Amino acid sequence: MADVEILGVDASIMKTATLCNVDYDEDVYIFLSLQFNTLPVVKTATEPLNPSELPKMVEGLRKISKSYPLAITKVKKSGEHTILGTSELYLDSVMKDLRELYSEMEVNVADPVLIL
Known part of the structure; x- marks a missing residue:
């Protein structure tokens, strides 16, 4: 099996996507989100x-x-950037990846607040 890298589709995909060859001869089924x-x-x-x-x-x-897939990022009218998640542990994982993998910078985080 070969590894494949696809460039240029990042802007078009939000949470999930189905990619296939345009010249594919068989029926193509689009997966649901x-x-x-x-x-x-x-x-x-x-x-x-x-x-x-x-x-x-x-x-x-x-x-x-x-x-x-379960994280929601929002910018409030005040300019505050918020992240919503399913648990405090989930948000800890999100913040670890934000700091170390995706932005590679130090980020201040407010204490988690329960919303219902």
Whole structure:
């Protein structure tokens, strides 16, 4: 089996996608989007330690939204960036990836708040 890298589709995909060859001779079936029976109940606010790195953090949040199917990222009218998730542990994983993998920067995080 060969590894394949596909470039240029990142902007078109939000949470899930089906990719196939245009010249495929057999019937192609589009997979339905993933459906989850849970809602986000915990939220936290984030901001970069260095305010000049805000665009880098926003790009990291966009990647989080694509990588974590149950995470919801929002920007409030006040400019506050919030992340909603299913549990505090889930948000800890999201924040670890945001800091170390997607934005590679220090991020200040508010205490998680339970929303119902």
